[in-house]
Amino acid sequence: MVVNPVSTVYRGARRLSGFFIRGLILWDVRSTLAVIFTYFTENRKLKALPALRKGFADHRAEFRPADEKYRGIFPRLIDAYTRAKADQAGVPGPYRVGIMWQREIDSHCGELAAVLRDGDADKLRALMDNFHREKISLGLQGNSEWANIQRPFYKYLYVNTWYAFYRIYEELAGKQPPLQYPMVGNPAGLYHDGRVIPFHAIRYHYSAREMLNLLGETGHPVVAEIGSGLGGQAHALLANAERPVTYLCLDIPEVLIVASYFLMAALPEKKFLLYGEAPPDAANFQQYDVILMPNFVLPQLGEQSVDLFFNNSSFSEMDSETVREYLRQIERIGRGYFLHINHNTAFNWREDGREFHNLPGTQVVPDPTVFKKLYQYHWPLNTLPEELYYKGAGFLAFLYEKRRPGPPEMKG
């Protein structure tokens, strides 16, 4: 074979420039230009870039809890994880972690799992101290932003998204968002009014507002979030609630540990129940403010014991068999509302010659004789990549209400 040095050099140059362009542009050239144009026409005047630099600086020195209670968090996390992993081994099919999230866990949580298995409280503390910027929160609204910000134009998109979320909140709620986010785990975001605020915090505050409106005057409501991620939603709801609310987080064990740390460190005045410490029964729902349990605990929860079930951007990432089982449990355990916010795109996964698929948002439907649909609408707080990936629509919100037993229907 004759090697043509000119074409070899040309191919090499193309490969290099492709690599360079992929690192530079945001999804495609048109989106990148739109992002820069929006920044210069809408947001440049806000002088947000210095605030962004400050928000993405290292904040670990600003969180230095030294008390016994804080140190006591780590052995509790290790015990809860050890018990959860032992029990996870025997769970039935729908409660096993689906392919998409098992792949995430395998590629991002190796170090966390090893530290927890070794029971090394000091290493766990160091990891948690910085979790928003560690691999463990990749795909979970923490490290994704930290990783993306390394790309030259992403800072403009971050500012655009932050202010778009802020304005949407203001417009729809009729007031400015009550922005707060704990300085736990070295968060990154825009520095605003003396605080680091990731744009995800704005969407958590917005959903918290929706949920609190639904709960109305219910005495001491119980909210259960399936796929609760890093705990940002739980924090926003508890921070905005003006009366006692119990928040139950259900997730896979590795992710649950990060959320447990985040919430326990951020809300030391609250009472926490972790897996294996006491049963998650109705009596304990009233005793604890925050209950963090692995997903497979769902069948153990009492009938009609949860006022609001919530799921955000996670049912549409799970295997359909799992979501169908979760829906049956929500029908049994729920006594009020079921609000979920998911995209409507179909996914398929292949593993060991078997094919799995998700349920797009419009197919995540509880039994209509048990829950009646109140409405479905375009969720207003979508990022640009969410709009691009999910058919230009981003996420949809679906609200269902449990039917109350009424008088038998009149005949004739």
Ligand SMILES: C[S@@+](CC[C@H](N)C(=O)[O-])C[C@H]1O[C@@H](n2cnc3c(N)ncnc32)[C@H](O)[C@@H]1O
């Ligand atoms: C994209 S994240 C969304 C997190 C959070 N809801 C939010 O809005 O920030 C998806 C979440 O679903 C969780 N998850 C994945 N499979 C699950 C399963 N089978 N049962 C419960 N949670 C699961 C993941 O661990 C992750 O926390």
